[in-house]
Amino acid sequence: MPFKFLSYLQPTHYFRLFIKDQHSVFPKVEELPESVLNHLSKDDSYCSPLAKDYDLSWQAIQKGYIGEADTYINFEKLPLGDEYRFIRKNFHQAWVLYTLLVRLLSFKNPIKELSAFFKTRQTQRQFLSQEHISYPSYSNYESSLLASKPLVNIVIPTLNRYPYLKDVLIDLEQQDYKHLEVIVVDQSEPFQKDFYKNFKLDLKLIYQDEKALWLARNTAIQESKGEYILLFDDDSRVDPDWVTEHLKGLDFFKADLSSGVSISTQGAKVPDNYAYFCVSGQLDTGNVLLKKSIFKEIGLFDRQFEKQRMGDGEFGLRAYLAGYKNISHPYAKRLHLKVGSGGLREMGSWDGFRPKKWLDPRPIPSVVYLFRKYHGNTAARLALLKTVPSSIMPYRYKRNSYMMLIGMLLSIIISPLVFLQVYKSWSLASKKLQEGAKIEKLM
Numbered sequence: 001m002p003f004k005f006l007s008y009l010q011p012t013h014y015f016r017l018f019i020k021d022q023h024s025v026f027p028k029v030e031e032l033p034e035s036v037l038n039h040l041s042k043d044d045s046y047c048s049p050l051a052k053d054y055d056l057s058w059q060a061i062q063k064g065y066i067g068e069a070d071t072y073i074n075f076e077k078l079p080l081g082d083e084y085r086f087i088r089k090n091f092h093q094a095w096v097l098y099t100l101l102v103r104l105l106s107f108k109n110p111i112k113e114l115s116a117f118f119k120t121r122q123t124q125r126q127f128l129s130q131e132h133i134s135y136p137s138y139s140n141y142e143s144s145l146l147a148s149k150p151l152v153n154i155v156i157p158t159l160n161r162y163p164y165l166k167d168v169l170i171d172l173e174q175q176d177y178k179h180l181e182v183i184v185v186d187q188s189e190p191f192q193k194d195f196y197k198n199f200k201l202d203l204k205l206i207y208q209d210e211k212a213l214w215l216a217r218n219t220a221i222q223e224s225k226g227e228y229i230l231l232f233d234d235d236s237r238v239d240p241d242w243v244t245e246h247l248k249g250l251d252f253f254k255a256d257l258s259s260g261v262s263i264s265t266q267g268a269k270v271p272d273n274y275a276y277f278c279v280s281g282q283l284d285t286g287n288v289l290l291k292k293s294i295f296k297e298i299g300l301f302d303r304q305f306e307k308q309r310m311g312d313g314e315f316g317l318r319a320y321l322a323g324y325k326n327i328s329h330p331y332a333k334r335l336h337l338k339v340g341s342g343g344l345r346e347m348g349s350w351d352g353f354r355p356k357k358w359l360d361p362r363p364i365p366s367v368v369y370l371f372r373k374y375h376g377n378t379a380a381r382l383a384l385l386k387t388v389p390s391s392i393m394p395y396r397y398k399r400n401s402y403m404m405l406i407g408m409l410l411s412i413i414i415s416p417l418v419f420l421q422v423y424k425s426w427s428l429a430s431k432k433l434q435e436g437a438k439i440e441k442l443m
Contacts, residue, residue: 002054011382031069051082064278080116088123132276145251151226157216158234177243185216233286237335245332246289256324260287260332280328283316295442303438308366309352353391362421365428
């Protein structure tokens with residue numbers, strides 16, 4: 001990451017890591033075209049010229065730059081004041097205070113820290129997603145990929161959600177892109193084979209006795225015949241141009257993965273930070289189109305995540321590290337109903353950070369396994385420090401910074417219990433690390 005303080009606030013973000021050829025995702029400013037630079041705002045209040053360039057590079061990625069400019073292969077140390085200025089510009093003040101506290105508790109020089117903290121207190125926060133880079137030629141783009149009509153396999157694992165799955169399959173019948181094969185891996189009890197009789201789809205049905213999400217997706221991918229895989233959920237709704245948009249976006253940006261966006265309420269606005277094209281720092285297996293060849297290169301989903309969380313995040317990170325380009329696609333959107341029954345809820349792990357019982361591990365061990373495997377123990381501890389205390393509060397307060405701070409204070413009061421939860425999770429993650437990944441190759 002261009003600024004060191006991001007290691008406190010985004011310790012396990014994809015972009016913290018270098019791609020296989022030892023390049024970062026952040027473009028060198030001198031390599032950016034004028035059309036992109038015009039969207040960026042140079043900040044002369046930084047002390048270091050490097051900080052000014054790093055800030056512009058950060059802006060470019062956050063505002064949606066997707067291009068071929070050379071990227072930084074290392075980042076040099078910056079003055080303390082520049083680090084505080086950067087996080088004040090990009091994060092809520094509650095997280096700036098959090099960073100200061102972590103620094104002080106890490107025995108950093110309190111005089112220097114407090115001086116830099118207060119000297120930058122007049123810095124105004126910026127909201128980069130509101131001034132994003134646009135791609136006006138996209139709307140009239142004639143996609144040669146669409147014209148070639150490649151076979152797309154839509155993969156849907158399902159568990160006890162027939163009423164919702166019916167709407168999913170109806171939406172797929174109405175897609176304007178027709179060269180599709182739908183593969184449903186049904187784990188329901190009781191299994192209703194007759195449910196699938198009357199859909200006007202090229203539909204392949206696989207019954208799976210074991211209740212296992214990642215096994216289901218891996219099995220469907222192994223059975224697929226197309227060049228492209230579109231991963232989907234059994235409780236989602238999409239517009240008729242959903243597949244078309246995914247393919248068009250992949251072609252327009254010469255990308256390898258197209259990560260669609262999700263909304264949870266019918267007619268809701270796509271959140272500002274997902275409302276434009278950009279390099280994606282995540283992968284959601286409920287709405288992503290990707291080349292099947294990626295699975296051949298890096299393997300299928302890691303079954304260490306079975307009946308737990310973040311198997312999609314692990315695969316997305318693996319693809320990122322292998323150098324594949326993943327775009328966040330604002331027009332390939334879905335309505336994710338997040339229904340209260342079936343699916344992962346029946347497997348006991350809907351939320352990765354909020355256990356159902358007080359003596360269960362916090363977070364779910366697969367989350368810690370992911371953090372430690374790719375980012376190391378130090379970054380994993382920083383991630384737990386940031387996420388565990390805030391997870392004390394209910395999920396509905398997830399985006400309320402002040403409520404998250406209250407959660408941190410509550411976690412101090414009940415710290416012995418929280419420590420026990422985290423210790424359990426860390427220990428179980430250690431066992432996973434010792435066992436190693438359970439990743440099959442796609443032949």
